[in-house]
Amino acid sequence: MKERIQFAYENGDADYIDALLSIKDYSAVINQSEYVDKVSVYDQKQLNKLLEIEKDINExxxxxxxxLAEVEELKLEAEGEQEALEVMQEGKRATIKEYNLKIADTEYSIEQLAAIEAEQDAQIAAIEAEAAAARAAAEAAAAAAAEAAQTASSTDASPAVPSYSGGAFVWPCPSSYVITSGYGGREAPTEGATTFHNGIDIGCDYGASIIAAADGIVSYVGYFGGGGNTVIIDHGDGLSTLYMHLSSFAVGQGENVSAGDTIAYAGSTGISTGPHLHFAVRVSGSYVDPGGYL
Incomplete structure (x- = not known):
């Protein structure tokens, strides 16, 4: 009873308090139905409140x-996204590392190609210098022979040293006029090829005849690195022509040739993607556009 009175007071149940205060004989009240009803109503009210509180607590x-389930789900999603992000980052790092290695390899290859090209240019320059010296000696010998012939009143004329006398070159590959790669900057067609093309490529059949573009002296016949089988002709006055990627030769070093003479046959030797002629022109030790002579 004490607890009920306290609870009623604390929760403002005036009816229950009034009922208790109106009692004059508490011993008689116990048996009164009104009191029992009020107590039952009060208990029911408290039970209902407890049920509502329990319902609220359960809800x-x-x-x-x-x-908590949503938080756990979000946590799992975040962890999954974090793992995916880490995998992507690792993949990016691996890709960047691979690119860096490729860049390093490319830079090394470019340096290698530049060194090879410089070495080949030096070899060609040496060939040209040797050819110029031989030509000078031949021209001096021819001049001396001509002077001696005049002194002796001889009718025999000494043979002239073949030289370029101007005008357009003869097209070096009569069977094809298809230029597959022009002179100048380009994308390297295959590994080991240069990005600056120092001549023109003429696409043709394997074994097609290759002819001298102008009169001259054959200064080189042989295999020449990336150019494969190569013929170089000295035309005098620092002018020379190069014919590369040949399958075989029709002339020997030191031979005199005239424009239109067959000097070799087309092939795909050296650094090449298929049968063709690489034709180049050099003037005073530097490559020039062959289009200015053809």
């Missing part, structure tokens, strides 16, 4: 459980 627990 709150359910809400908290749902929130």
């Amino acid at each position: 709150y627990k359910h809400s908290v459980a749902e929130s």
